[in-house]
Amino acid sequence: MANDVPVIMSKRNPDAVDTSRLETKLALLTEQNHELRIINQLATELHQLNDVKAVTDYVASTLASMLGFEDCAIFLMDADHQQLLRFSAAGSRNLLDGIGYSALLLDQGIVGHCASQRQSLLVEDTRQCTYYLMDVAHSLSELAVPVIDTGEVLAVIDCEHHQTGYFTKQHQQLLEQVASILASKLRWLQTLSQLEESVEKLEYAEKLQKSLYEIASFAYFADDLSEFYTHVHQVVSALIYAPNFFIALYDEDKEHLYFPYFVDTRGDEKPEQVYPKEILKNSLTGYVFRTDRPLLVNREQLNDLYQQKNLKVYGETPECWLGVPFHSGDSVHGVVVVQSYIEQIHYEPNDLELLTFVAQHISNALERVFSERKLQHQALHDSLTGLPNRALFLDRVHHAFLRMQRFPEQQLAVMYLDLDKFKAVNDTHGHAVGDAFLVAVGKQLKQCMRQSDTLARLGGDEFAILLEDVDELATIEEVAQRILLSLQRPVEVNGQALLASTSIGISFCQLDAPGLIPDELIRRADIAMYQAKKDGRGIYRVYDESMQADEIPGWNIEQALKTALNDNQLQLVYQPIVALEGNIVQGFEALVRWPHPEQGMVMPDLFIPIAEQSRLIVRLDHYVLRKALRQAAYWFAAGHRFYVSVNVSGTTVSEAGFVPWLQELIQQFGIPCYCLALELTERALIENMLQAKDSLQRLRKLGIRILLDDFGTGYSSLSYLSEFRLDVLKIDRSFINNMQDDEQDHPIVNTIIALAKTLQLSVVAEGIETQQQQHVLHRLGCDYGQGYLFAKPLSAEQALDWLTS
Numbered sequence: 001m002a003n004d005v006p007v008i009m010s011k012r013n014p015d016a017v018d019t020s021r022l023e024t025k026l027a028l029l030t031e032q033n034h035e036l037r038i039i040n041q042l043a044t045e046l047h048q049l050n051d052v053k054a055v056t057d058y059v060a061s062t063l064a065s066m067l068g069f070e071d072c073a074i075f076l077m078d079a080d081h082q083q084l085l086r087f088s089a090a091g092s093r094n095l096l097d098g099i100g101y102s103a104l105l106l107d108q109g110i111v112g113h114c115a116s117q118r119q120s121l122l123v124e125d126t127r128q129c130t131y132y133l134m135d136v137a138h139s140l141s142e143l144a145v146p147v148i149d150t151g152e153v154l155a156v157i158d159c160e161h162h163q164t165g166y167f168t169k170q171h172q173q174l175l176e177q178v179a180s181i182l183a184s185k186l187r188w189l190q191t192l193s194q195l196e197e198s199v200e201k202l203e204y205a206e207k208l209q210k211s212l213y214e215i216a217s218f219a220y221f222a223d224d225l226s227e228f229y230t231h232v233h234q235v236v237s238a239l240i241y242a243p244n245f246f247i248a249l250y251d252e253d254k255e256h257l258y259f260p261y262f263v264d265t266r267g268d269e270k271p272e273q274v275y276p277k278e279i280l281k282n283s284l285t286g287y288v289f290r291t292d293r294p295l296l297v298n299r300e301q302l303n304d305l306y307q308q309k310n311l312k313v314y315g316e317t318p319e320c321w322l323g324v325p326f327h328s329g330d331s332v333h334g335v336v337v338v339q340s341y342i343e344q345i346h347y348e349p350n351d352l353e354l355l356t357f358v359a360q361h362i363s364n365a366l367e368r369v370f371s372e373r374k375l376q377h378q379a380l381h382d383s384l385t386g387l388p389n390r391a392l393f394l395d396r397v398h399h400a401f402l403r404m405q406r407f408p409e410q411q412l413a414v415m416y417l418d419l420d421k422f423k424a425v426n427d428t429h430g431h432a433v434g435d436a437f438l439v440a441v442g443k444q445l446k447q448c449m450r451q452s453d454t455l456a457r458l459g460g461d462e463f464a465i466l467l468e469d470v471d472e473l474a475t476i477e478e479v480a481q482r483i484l485l486s487l488q489r490p491v492e493v494n495g496q497a498l499l500a501s502t503s504i505g506i507s508f509c510q511l512d513a514p515g516l517i518p519d520e521l522i523r524r525a526d527i528a529m530y531q532a533k534k535d536g537r538g539i540y541r542v543y544d545e546s547m548q549a550d551e552i553p554g555w556n557i558e559q560a561l562k563t564a565l566n567d568n569q570l571q572l573v574y575q576p577i578v579a580l581e582g583n584i585v586q587g588f589e590a591l592v593r594w595p596h597p598e599q600g601m602v603m604p605d606l607f608i609p610i611a612e613q614s615r616l617i618v619r620l621d622h623y624v625l626r627k628a629l630r631q632a633a634y635w636f637a638a639g640h641r642f643y644v645s646v647n648v649s650g651t652t653v654s655e656a657g658f659v660p661w662l663q664e665l666i667q668q669f670g671i672p673c674y675c676l677a678l679e680l681t682e683r684a685l686i687e688n689m690l691q692a693k694d695s696l697q698r699l700r701k702l703g704i705r706i707l708l709d710d711f712g713t714g715y716s717s718l719s720y721l722s723e724f725r726l727d728v729l730k731i732d733r734s735f736i737n738n739m740q741d742d743e744q745d746h747p748i749v750n751t752i753i754a755l756a757k758t759l760q761l762s763v764v765a766e767g768i769e770t771q772q773q774q775h776v777l778h779r780l781g782c783d784y785g786q787g788y789l790f791a792k793p794l795s796a797e798q799a800l801d802w803l804t805s
């Protein structure tokens with residue numbers, strides 16, 4: 001504009017000054033000055049304003065008032081660049097308050113076209129304009145100028161007038177300058193608000209992260225769940241509106257719903273009881289459980305839902321309800337809920353997102369706490385019957401002792417029970433029925449005692465009962481009688497009626513029993529039980545001093561052996577079995593040893609026969625098999641291809657579940673079945689003829705070698721030899737012992753070897769101590785041998801050294 005300013009003060013021809021021209025120039029200058037003032041004022045004032053509305057209002061009203069426009073409106077482009085929203089308007093025809101178009105699409109009206117064409121539109125006569133849109137009254141002229149920053153249309157300044165040709169090029173130029181100032185200002189405000197939003201988001205994210213971390217770490221360490229819930233509530237309250245907050249859990253095992261945490265400002269008490277699963281069908285919380293999806297609803301939607309789904313209203317209907325489901329482990333499902341009773345307070349999708357995070361952490365905490373509780377339960381309970389195990393029983397007895405010290409009138413007694421018929425049930429009907437039988441007996445025993453007494457399964461067919469707060473022996477004897485009577489009735493298992501008789505030992509702890517300790521009380525009940533067995537089974541005996549444990553054969557050893565097995569005290573040694581031709585190793589026999597803490601090394605000859613009298617032999621055989629297979633797997637991995645042979649009793653082999661159990665164990669160790677051989681004595685086979693026969697067949701099918709141990713010592717009848725499918729005969733060392741003379745015929749050994757050959761069995765001679773014996777045996781056609789000549793039983797490490805030497 002400065003270039004256009006004419007030289008009005010020219011002194012070259014003062015007489016030629018044309019007044020009207022000067023007046024025009026003056027008017028122009030005045031106008032330009034006015035425009036500059038407007039621009040200057042706008043630029044200065046806008047600087048002070050930090051709010052979009054204030055800015056657009058100011059621009060609209062300044063233009064209207066300073067330029068005398070009837071209507072000056074500012075339309076802002078929406079976030080999606082889809083439409084223009086009338087934001088501010090000023091002038092005598094101010095149409096902002098609900099009159100006229102409040103929003104225009106990009107191809108609507110002069111404003112829309114101005115935005116889409118990105119250029120100013122000066123329409124002198126709107127009647128000639130095809131896209132002119134009339135609002136209230138017809139404006140005959142209109143000027144629209146786009147507000148553009150870095151190529152983006154941010155707004156449109158639109159002015160209208162009722163006369164045609166009202167707007168001039170100067171108006172347009174002025175508005176374009178204003179638009180340019182407005183564009184920078186709007187952009188600046190936009191950037192500022194984006195920055196503020198980002199900062200806000202970051203601050204929220206940081207707060208959220210901190211809160212969730214807090215919940216997570218609390219979830220990890222919380223032992224007390226109610227404390228954890230309170231903490232979660234506090235954290236959630238710091239993030240969203242949550243004065244009404246509750247957690248509901250559904251226990252699938254018990255099929256009930258309960259509220260471990262519940263806070264409600266409208267006075268609803270925490271529901272104390274548990275609700276049967278039916279509540280899932282008619283409550284809002286139950287609805288979230290069933291759909292397994294979060295739910296965010298306002299009052300209106302809630303009422304619809306109540307009606308549509310036939311739900312019952314529990315407590316006051318909230319204005320807004322937000323519930324998120326979660327899962328903990330296999331059997332617990334939960335819902336965490338916040339609700340608002342205030343009309344103005346509603347939850348948003350990001351609150352739902354937050355609560356989903358929170359629910360996840362609650363679920364983690366519960367999963368950890370529940371699995372810890374489960375582990376704890378497993379450690380203290382028998383997995384088959386669910387009854388307390390020996391450890392928990394001991395603990396209860398200890399506690400009962402402590403209580404008795406405080407309340408001496410509350411005396412206690414321990415009963416030790418051993419089922420008389422269990423072995424027969426197991427042998428005849430198999431493992432699965434045996435297990436079900438034990439469970440059924442456990443239930444029957446429970447019915448004979450008070451709720452406050454403790455029934456435990458100590459292992460195998462042994463149960464124990466702790467009776468607390470008993471006053472006299474007669475009461476205890478009554479319980480024993482009740483049990484005996486109850487077990488006279490057959491126990492129903494899988495539709496079969498089985499008989500379970502038991503022998504009961506009782507020890508009563510009276511006030512005048514000085515120095516009696518809990519373990520001793522249990523030991524005495526055990527001794528009394530042995531006495532009952534001795535005296536005829538199916539009866540009870542009360543411990544008295546005359547019953548000495550030592551009088552019960554093997555009692556002490558059996559008890560100590562149980563402990564040794566529990567404490568993993570037993571060890572294995574290995575004796576090589578070699579081919580007599582060339583002394584090549586074929587296998588190793590595993591032999592068990594018991595390094596007793598007080599008595600030194602106890603040999604199997606002492607404790608195996610005692611273990612065989614009870615079912616302890618089965619436990620022992622399983623124990624040895626597991627250890628031997630572990631060693632076999634180690635040797636196999638090291639490239640050795642010999643077998644390890646393990647002694648097993650007839651009882652173990654004839655158990656119905658033995659073969660699949662062993663097969664699985666071998667698979668677990670990842671070795672081929674030929675790495676294992678089983679040694680059974682003649683007696684073991686004969687005494688368990690039927691079951692053993694079946695088991696041996698299956699074992700051989702798997703590829704497990706069967707060795708007949710101590711051959712020649714037990715039974716004169718040889719007929720059973722063809723009954724069983726065997727691989728190897730082991731000649732008992734008593735025959736080998738006598739073979740000192742090379743010249744003799746050794747008829748027994750000779751016959752055994754000949755018999756074996758006829759039956760196509762290999763022969764191993766046991767107890768070879770001299771080269772002479774080896775020589776004779778080889779001459780007689782014996783294939784393999786074992787004995788001190790080659791090696792004594794060796795530890796696993798020594799065996800390896802021996803192999804390499």
Ligand SMILES: Nc1nc2c(ncn2[C@@H]2O[C@@H]3COP(=O)(O)O[C@H]4[C@@H](O)[C@H](n5cnc6c(=O)[nH]c(N)nc65)O[C@@H]4COP(=O)(O)O[C@H]3[C@H]2O)c(=O)[nH]1
Nearest residue numbers: 591592603604605608624647648649767768769786787788
């Ligand atoms: N004098 C002499 N003895 C020799 C010679 N070579 C080996 N022996 C001993 O003879 C026994 C051979 O084992 P067995 O006949 O299976 O007889 C075994 C077996 O019937 C039983 N047994 C050993 N370990 C186990 C086991 O883990 N489970 C079961 N159920 N029974 C086992 O105990 C019996 C005795 O085992 P051990 O005392 O280890 O005694 C072993 C072994 O140490 C020798 O040249 N001279």
